[in-house]
Amino acid sequence: MFQSYKPNKKGNFEPESTWSLKSKMILLITLLILGIFILFTWFLHSFISNTIEDQVGKRALSVAKSVANIPEIRSAFELKDPASVIQETVAPILEETGAEFIVVGNQEGIRYSHPNSERIGEKMIGGDNTRALQNGEAYISQSEGSLGLSIRGKVPVRDNAGNIIGVVSVGFLSEDVQSIIANQSKSLWLTMIGIIVLGIAGAILIAYHIKKLLFNMEPKDISYLLLQKEAILQSTxxxxxxxxxxxxxxxxxxxxxxxxxxxxxxxxxxxxxxxxxxxxxxxxxxxxxxxxxxxxxxxxxxxxxxxxxxxxxxxxxxxxxxxxxxxxKTEIEHVTRELQQIKQYANAQRAQTHEFSNSLYTILGLLQLGEHKEAIDFIKKKRNIQEEQSQILTQHAADPVVQGLLQGKINQANELGVTISIHPDSQLNHTYHGNKQEALITGIGNMLENALESVKDNQEGEQQISLFFTDIGDDIVVEVDDSGQGVSEEAAVHIFEQGYSTKGEENRGIGLALTQNIVQKQGGQIMLEEGEMGGACFVMIIPKNGGDSDE
CATH class of the missing domain: 3.30.450.20 (PAS domain)
Incomplete structure (x- = not known):
């Protein structure tokens, strides 16, 4: 785990005490749940309170309408003592509905009924009868009367002619309403507390799970690792x-x-x-x-x-x-090409060593047999052949590196029993350097190597390779034609693809792809054509000007 640090007063760095990711997540999720709980509970409590108060008010208004429409109540207003009839009529209704009071008053607000009979004949308290007595409205109000603050339903009492003769007030005390609200809210609070407990438990489980997914690492550790990873990736x-x-x-x-x-x-x-x-x-x-x-x-x-x-x-x-x-492979490409050339030179030296060893054994045998003249003639013949080959290569190619490569390939071919013939019109008049020389050497070497591989397997026909090259015009042109089995139409489509080989062997199919890549960098191309000798014919063209720099 990585430890974060902060400077102290002396300028030194000391460990910074911070909360772990797990603790932060538990705390933040808990605070979120508590915040939602408070808002939601406040909303539900307010909603329940308003709903219950509204229901109580509608109930009070409904009872008041029923009382105001009782015929006995209406006719009692015409009596000398209305209270005697109205009080007896209202009393059982009060007990049945559970209302705190049912008060019936005349137009002046004088009570004809009241839960406390001693208050009959007194003026109604609250000052909220105006709308019923003057406007004839039926409504719900909240006001404080002789029994305390209450929710009231007010309905006017009318005679048979429709004239307002009194008012009915049915009320439920606010204390009783709040008691009902508290009872209803109790289950709500218990439910919400249970939700909080479950939420905190869930927060703990989520924090542990996320911490496990993050391999118990803290955010600062992850940020540091990401920065470190990005720095490593971009700097490599x-x-x-x-x-x-x-x-x-x-x-x-x-x-x-x-x-x-x-x-x-x-x-x-x-x-x-x-x-x-x-x-x-x-x-x-x-x-x-x-x-x-x-x-x-x-x-x-x-x-x-x-x-x-x-x-x-x-x-x-x-x-x-x-x-x-x-x-x-900027550097590796150069090393690879040099290694290929060294391999080609090594093969050439091996062929020369083998041929020289055979010649020595021949000379030794002739000397032991006393055939001194034949031994001398054999030596002269070998010298003449060597001088002739060197002279031919010198005449056809001005570049000593190309001469050395061709000499090695000719010796390698001789060892394999393959004849490499250089076309008499072949001519390389210029010496090339840098990338041009590497492209030329790599192309000639790989094309001749492929031709040797193809021809040596052809045991029935002649094993011959024809080589032509020229740089007379604007391009360097090299053509290698062989008497091998050639390339099928199906294989010709993939012959320059990396990893593809007609041999079907692993770790092959690099030479031609490499040659094509190097030649194309010089603005040239390598092509496969139908050969005149029955096998494959590869043609390489490299512009003398253009492509990568020779230096």
Whole structure:
């Protein structure tokens, strides 16, 4: 785990005491639940209170209307002592409805009925009879009377002619209403407290789960690791590409973009795109399907030859994606070409050593037999052949490196029983340097090597290779024709693809792809044509001007 630090008064750094992510999540989720609880409970309490008060008011108004429409109540107003009849009529209704009071008064507000009989004949208290007595309205009001604050239903009493003769007031004390509200809210509070407890328990479980998913790391630790990862990815010279299990790009560092596209593009241009559409033939799809890693694989990405390592990424036993790392072979390309040339020279030296050893044994045998004249003639013949070959190469190629390569290939062919003939019109009048020379040497060497591989397997026909080259015009043209089995139409489509080989062997199919890449960098091309000798004919064209610099 990473520890965060803060400076103290002396300027030194000491550990900073901070809450853990788990504690913060529990606290914040708990505060959120409490906040929602308070707001929701306040809303529900207010809603229940208003609803109950409204229901009580409507109930009071309903009872008041019923009392006001009782015929005995109406007719009692015409008697000398209305209270005697009205009080007896209202008393059972009061007991049945559970109202706190039912008061019937005349137009002056004098009571004809009251729960306390001693208050009959007194003026009604509250001052809220005006709308009923003057306007004839039936309504609900809240006012304080002789029994306390109450919710009242007010209804005017009319005679048979419709004239207002009194008022009925039915009321429920606010204390009783609040008691009902408290009883109703009790279950609400219990439910909400239960929800809070469950919410806190859920917050703890969520915090533990998220902490586990984050490998018990704190946010600052994750931020530091992300910054560290980004710094490592962007500072490394190796290109890196990561894809998910569907082959969609999820990460590409700066080096990868420069290798593939030779410019610094934004990652948003590639994020979420299929690796096969953006960069075909990377092999990442094979890694995702098979789950097998690929190491030190040589391939061409963009316009560069790279060495690629590709590994699958597993999560919970399943392939979650794959990562490809590759390095541009700017230096390695040069070393690789030099190694190929050294290999070609080594093969040539081996052939020369073998041939020289045979010649020595022949001379030794002749001397032991006393055939001194034949031995001398044999030596002269070998010297003449060597001088003739050197003279031919010198006449046809001005570049000593090309001469050395051709000499080695001719010796290698002689050892294999293959004849390499140089066309009499062949001529390289210029000496080339740098990238031009490397492209020329690599192309000639790989084309002759392929021709030797093809011809040596042809045991039935003649084993011959014809070589033609010229730089008389604006281009360097090299043509290699052989008497081998040739290339089928099906194979011709893929012959320049990296990794493809007519031999069907692993770790082959690099030479022609490498040659094509190097030649194209010089603005040239290599083509496969139908040969005159029955086999394959490869033609390489390299412009003398253009392409990469020779220096």
């Amino acid at each position: 010279h190796e290109g890196m590409i990561a894809v998910n299990h569907n082959g969609m790009i999820i990460m590409m560092n700066k080096a990868a973009k420069q290798i593939l596209f030779h410019e610094d593009k934004q990652f948003d241009q590639f994020s979420g795109k299929s690796i096969n559409q953006l960069i075909p033939n990377t092999g990442l799809s094979e890694v995702l399907k098979s789950g097998k890693s690929q190491y030190d694989k040589e391939m061409i990405l963009g316009n560069s030859i790279v060495i690629v390592n590709q590994v699958p990424v597993y999560m919970e036993g399943k392939i979650a994606g794959a990562v490809s790392t590759f390095r541009k």
